[in-house]
Amino acid sequence: MELVLKNLGIGYGRTVVQCGLEQSLMEAGVTSLLGANGAGKSTLLRTICGLEKPLEGSVLLDGRAVAGMNEREISLRIGVVWTSRPPAAALTVSEMVAMGRQPHTGFWGRLGERDRRVCARALEDVGMSSKAERYFGTLSDGERQKVMIAKALVQECPVIIMDEPTAFLDVTSRIEIMLLMRSIAEKYHRSILLSTHDLDIALRHSHYLWLLSSNGLPMTAGTPEELLSRRAIGPYFDTPSLVFDHESRSFRTK
Amino acid sequence: MNKRTHICFAALSAALLVLFVLALLLGPVAIPAGEVWAALLGKGDPLWATIVLQSRLPQAVTALLAGAALAVSGLLLQTLFSNPLAGPSILGVSDGANLGVAVVMLSVGAGAGLGFWLTTVLAAMAGSAVVLGLIVAFARRVKSSTMLLIIGIMIGYIASSLISILNFHAAADQVHRYVMWGMGDFSSVTMDRLPYFCSFVLLALAASLLLVKPLDALLLGEAYAANLGVNVQRTRVWIMLCTGLMTAAVTAFCGPISFIGLAVPHIARLMLGSSNHHNLLPVTLLAGACLALLCSILTCLPGTSSVLPLNAVTPLFGAPVIIYVIMNRRKIHYFN
Numbered sequence: 273m274e275l276v277l278k279n280l281g282i283g284y285g286r287t288v289v290q291c292g293l294e295q296s297l298m299e300a301g302v303t304s305l306l307g308a309n310g311a312g313k314s315t316l317l318r319t320i321c322g323l324e325k326p327l328e329g330s331v332l333l334d335g336r337a338v339a340g341m342n343e344r345e346i347s348l349r350i351g352v353v354w355t356s357r358p359p360a361a362a363l364t365v366s367e368m369v370a371m372g373r374q375p376h377t378g379f380w381g382r383l384g385e386r387d388r389r390v391c392a393r394a395l396e397d398v399g400m401s402s403k404a405e406r407y408f409g410t411l412s413d414g415e416r417q418k419v420m421i422a423k424a425l426v427q428e429c430p431v432i433i434m435d436e437p438t439a440f441l442d443v444t445s446r447i448e449i450m451l452l453m454r455s456i457a458e459k460y461h462r463s464i465l466l467s468t469h470d471l472d473i474a475l476r477h478s479h480y481l482w483l484l485s486s487n488g489l490p491m492t493a494g495t496p497e498e499l500l501s502r503r504a505i506g507p508y509f510d511t512p513s514l515v516f517d518h519e520s521r522s523f524r525t526k
Numbered sequence: 527m528n529k530r531t532h533i534c535f536a537a538l539s540a541a542l543l544v545l546f547v548l549a550l551l552l553g554p555v556a557i558p559a560g561e562v563w564a565a566l567l568g569k570g571d572p573l574w575a576t577i578v579l580q581s582r583l584p585q586a587v588t589a590l591l592a593g594a595a596l597a598v599s600g601l602l603l604q605t606l607f608s609n610p611l612a613g614p615s616i617l618g619v620s621d622g623a624n625l626g627v628a629v630v631m632l633s634v635g636a637g638a639g640l641g642f643w644l645t646t647v648l649a650a651m652a653g654s655a656v657v658l659g660l661i662v663a664f665a666r667r668v669k670s671s672t673m674l675l676i677i678g679i680m681i682g683y684i685a686s687s688l689i690s691i692l693n694f695h696a697a698a699d700q701v702h703r704y705v706m707w708g709m710g711d712f713s714s715v716t717m718d719r720l721p722y723f724c725s726f727v728l729l730a731l732a733a734s735l736l737l738v739k740p741l742d743a744l745l746l747g748e749a750y751a752a753n754l755g756v757n758v759q760r761t762r763v764w765i766m767l768c769t770g771l772m773t774a775a776v777t778a779f780c781g782p783i784s785f786i787g788l789a790v791p792h793i794a795r796l797m798l799g800s801s802n803h804h805n806l807l808p809v810t811l812l813a814g815a816c817l818a819l820l821c822s823i824l825t826c827l828p829g830t831s832s833v834l835p836l837n838a839v840t841p842l843f844g845a846p847v848i849i850y851v852i853m854n855r856r857k858i859h860y861f862n
Contacts, residue, residue: 321753322752323749323752323753342757343752343755343756343757344755346753346755347753347754347755348755350753351753352749352750352753354747354749354750356747358745358746358747358750359608359745359746359747360610360859361745361746361801362795362798362799362800362801362858362859363745363800363801363802364800367800367802368746371742371743371745371746371750371754372754374739374742374743374754374755374756375754375755377739379739380738380739380804381738381739381742381804407859409859410859427754
């Protein structure tokens with residue numbers, strides 16, 4: 273499925289955060305969305321999955337505007353994983369994953385044979401099969417995020433959107449999640465768009481990068497190598513005291 | 527369904543049956559069990575038959591339905607606000623209904639007919655709807671659930687002051703009547719009012735049962751629920767309609783009854799060990815019916831001729847449950 277931003281303007285009410293965004297999401301790959309705080313990463317993700325209306329232009333899925341779809345149509349095309357942990361509830365890991373089947377099940381949400389198979393396989397893919405009967409609340413933050421990824425997987429959406437999925441994780445879990453998303457994208461041909469502050473991990477492990485600026489630069493995109501060789505990353509992050517060094521791929525003081 | 531769920535359903539159904547029978551057998555007037563049975567079949571002593579059919583039977587049915595309705599309202603509000611300490615009395619919804627009733631009882635004047643009671647139900651519904659609307663409006667700006675509860679309690683206080691002001695200006699007999707109503711009583715639903723009460727409550731209970739799938743999705747929070755194909759706005763309106771109708775009907779007919787809505791969903795979750803509404807909602811319904819019947823039986827203990835107010839009994843069960851849940855929240859899965 274092709275996801276295209278067409279002359280997209282995003283923001284809340286009268287506050288325009290970004291405008292004129294033109295981009296199409298890489299298929300069967302992991303695209304990292306990078307940018308300083310206030311650049312509109314979350315707003316862009318919320319607009320793509322229909323939680324916010326575009327201020328202008330549109331988000332197109334195979335030519336159809338997301339803003340014109342109902343919740344169910346969106347839920348079958350875009351699966352999400354948010355930063356925050358879901359509110360407390362006495363649900364087991366397998367019940368949590370099965371929530372992702374809601375768009376596919378009938379009025380009462382009863383699971384069929386195929387639903388159970390899909391859930392079991394997703395738990396295996398994220399490496400949580402052994403904890404299927406544990407309560408979700410007893411898991412570590414990294415494990416919870418894996419379960420929510422499994423939830424997004426069983427939705428069987430061609431596009432998966434993740435808002436800072438690794439924000440509260442330790443460094444090894446962050447890399448694990450990125451590698452997991454890479455393998456999911458390649459194995460199941462999912463187009464994954466995730467926002468992150470982890471420039472280093474994003475450069476190393478994503479197929480493609482989208483850069484948003486908080487000081488008026490237009491959005492730019494490309495593979496990590498391409499952006500590094502064009503020296504295009506620095507302008508999106510540099511502060512009065514710090515500059516991005518494209519050779520060492522790290523920040524240094526001026 | 528696992529074994530634990532089966533046991534919960536079986537135990538609660540049995541308890542409900544036993545309590546219902548006890549509610550018919552026990553009362554201020556001692557009637558032998560055989561005579562109660564005869565009365566139900568339309569035979570036996572006419573005086574006893576009147577007591578059983580006109581007083582005990584409607585009271586038992588009312589208690590059963592009122593308990594179920596309050597408990598389910600509490601569960602719906604707890605899920606809607608992702609807050610295990612929400613409930614119709616804490617969030618001020620009952621006080622809103624209370625205020626609606628007070629306006630009718632204290633200012634419009636006395637009446638005893640069915641029309642008067644239906645007016646109070648409508649007024650109670652308007653009152654609870656206003657409070658629910660306010661709470662939802664505040665919930666958009668106040669993200670902390672504890673702060674939202676405090677706002678609910680404040681709204682409750684405002685409603686109470688308005689009621690006090692109304693009381694101050696009302697005639698003595700109206701005040702007396704209002705105070706008696708405020709003590710809570712399942713016996714005020716007489717046989718001729720029972721069909722109305724039943725239809726309000728059963729309608730809202732049935733509508734609530736239809737919401738189990740979106741309710742489950744709401745357990746993950748609104749942003750996740752919206753991405754699972756749930757129309758969050760519409761679901762919220764349905765939940766508020768159901769809780770508003772149930773709280774209003776019970777409050778108008780039986781008086782403001784505390785703690786059942788707050789405590790019973792916890793009892794149900796602790797029994798089931800699950801927040802999954804497919805089982806939790808029916809178990810909450812059954813447990814609410816059982817607890818209300820038990821409280822109703824305890825208000826008219828045999829051997830005593832007078833009847834205790836219902837609100838003297840319900841906190842004795844409800845408050846310890848809430849304290850237990852708060853003290854053990856680290857060990858209880860739906861808090862973590």
